[in-house]
Every structure is written in C-alpha cells, then in structure tokens.
Amino acid sequence: MSENYFNYFTEVEEHFRRARGTGLFLLSPLDWALIESWKNSGVPLEAVLRGIDSAFARWRARKSKVRAINSLAYCTQEVLSEAQKLDGVAPAASAPAAPSLCTLEELRAFLLRNAATVRSRGAEYAEVAAALENLAAEAEIHYQNLEALDQRLTVLEEKLVAIARTRLSEEDMLAARRELDHQLRPYRSRMTADQLRMVEKQFLDRHDLEKAGLPRLSLFYL
Numbered sequence: 001m002s003e004n005y006f007n008y009f010t011e012v013e014e015h016f017r018r019a020r021g022t023g024l025f026l027l028s029p030l031d032w033a034l035i036e037s038w039k040n041s042g043v044p045l046e047a048v049l050r051g052i053d054s055a056f057a058r059w060r061a062r063k064s065k066v067r068a069i070n071s072l073a074y075c076t077q078e079v080l081s082e083a084q085k086l087d088g089v090a091p092a093a094s095a096p097a098a099p100s101l102c103t104l105e106e107l108r109a110f111l112l113r114n115a116a117t118v119r120s121r122g123a124e125y126a127e128v129a130a131a132l133e134n135l136a137a138e139a140e141i142h143y144q145n146l147e148a149l150d151q152r153l154t155v156l157e158e159k160l161v162a163i164a165r166t167r168l169s170e171e172d173m174l175a176a177r178r179e180l181d182h183q184l185r186p187y188r189s190r191m192t193a194d195q196l197r198m199v200e201k202q203f204l205d206r207h208d209l210e211k212a213g214l215p216r217l218s219l220f221y222l
Contacts, residue, residue, distance in 0.1 A: 008039050009220055015049045016072055019056045030183040031072045033202035039220075041198065043083045051079030073187035076195065102222055104143050110222045111136035114215045121213055124163050128156050132217070146219060153217040161205045164212035176207045 012035050013027055027035075038048055055075035069075075102110070115132035118125045135142060135152065142149040165173075180203050188196065209216065 008045055009035055011045055012038075012048050012052075012072070016052055016075075019052050020069060028071060028183060029203060029206060030180070030199070033199050033206060034072050034076070036202040036206075037195065037198035038079065040202075043079065044086050047083035047086050048079050050082040051075050054078040054082065071183075071187065073184070073190065076187065076190045080192075080195075102219075104139060106222070107143055107146075107219075108136050108139040110219075111139060114217055117213075117215050118160065125160065125214075128159050128163075131156055150219045153219065157205075157209075157217040160212075160214050160217070161208055164208045164214060168208060168211065172211060176204055176211075179207075180204065 009032075016027070016031075035048075052072075052075050055078040056069065058078070059069055059074075111132050115129045115136065118132060119129035135149070142152075180200060183203075184196070184199070191199070206216075215221070
C-alpha cells in the first residue's frame with residue numbers, strides 16, 4: 001500500500017469516521033494525540049487502518065453493545081497487532097511516488113505565517129521565529145526534501161513547548177493533567193506503558209501550545 005507521508009492524520013480520521021458509520025464526528029484531543037504518537041513511533045498507516053477495521057469488526061460481532069466506539073483509543077490493541085504483522089514486510093519496489101504535499105509558495109507562506117505568529121507571542125520566542133524565517137528564505141532548497149524539513153520543524157516545535165510550559169501556572173498544568181486522566185481512564189487497560197507515556201506527552205504538548213496561542217509547526221498541519 002503506497003501512502004503519502006503527510007496524509008497520515010487525514011487518512012486515519014476519515015477511515016475512523018467511515019468505520020463508525022455516522023455523519024459528523026469530531027476527534028477528541030486524546031484521539032489526535034494518539035494519532036501523533038502512532039505516527040512518531042513509525043506505525044505504518046496501513047496498520048492503523050487495518051486495526052480500526054479489526055476493532056469495529058470485533059465490536060459488531062459482540063451480542064451486547066453497551067456503548068458506541070467514540071474514541072480511537074478503543075482500537076489501540078488491534079492497531080499494535082496489525083503493526084506487528086506488517087513488521088519486516090518490505091514495501092513494493094514499484095510503488096508509485098506520492099503526490100506533492102504543497103506548492104513551493106504554499107510552503108513558504110506556511111513558514112512565514114507561523115514565524116509571524118510565533119514572534120507575536122513574545123520576545124522569548126524570537127529565536128524560534130528567526131529560525132522559521134530562515135527556513136522560509138531557503139524554502140526552495142527545503143522543498144526538495146520535505147521529510148528532512150519536517151524533522152527540523154519538530155525540533156523547533158519542541159523548543160516552543162519548552163518555553164510555553166514555563167509560562168503556565170500550576171493550576172493550568174493541573175487542569176490539563178486532570179482532563180488527560182479523564183479522557184484516558186476508559187482506555188488505559190488497552191495501552192502499554194510506552195503508549196501511555198507517548199500519548200500523554202502528545203496531549204500535553206498540544207494543550208500547552210494551544211494555551212499559549214502558538215501554532216503547530218509540523219508540515220502535517222499545513
């Protein structure tokens with residue numbers, strides 16, 4: 001199965017909605033954190049989609065359906081199982097190239113827009129803003145290798161999170177942790193300790209950036 005590296009989020013979201021069989025359904029912050037943890041762990045998109053299908057098939061086979069599947073976290077065990085099955089399977093040598101994520105001008109505009117937003121949040125973010133502006137100035141070079149660029153952006157985003165976290169009050173941090181615990185409670189038994197740590201990190205990073213009014217820098221959000 002060929003895939004566009006940057007289609008990961010939208011493919012998972014759309015597949016989950018189709019499997020659920022309902023109309024409008026908004027993924028929760030926990031769901032987005034879980035998708036990001038799978039992506040960062042290198043779980044193949046194909047494994048995630050197969051895992052979703054497997055989880056829904058198992059749920060539909062149950063005689064008693066107490067509740068609907070309202071979170072991707074329900075599919076965690078099946079996704080990991082499918083990832084293990086795919087481990088070591090080589091991709092087809094003749095797989096077609098993925099379509100381009102964006103035009104050069106769209107990439108430059110994305111970098112400059114984020115740089116402006118970051119700079120507007122305060123002097124402490126000036127270094128990250130300058131780095132984004134430099135990347136925009138060299139957009140034509142980075143456009144040749146978007147995955148390498150995304151790695152650079154991930155490092156810059158981690159810097160943003162670290163700075164933003166120092167500005168949060170103890171009450172803000174406690175409220176975020178309580179919300180995370182509330183959302184995770186029904187699914188903790190379905191996740192490994194490593195999964196839980198990664199989902200918690202992604203959830204809290206996302207919360208801290210949103211609280212500070214900072215953008216996500218990854219090209220996944222372009």
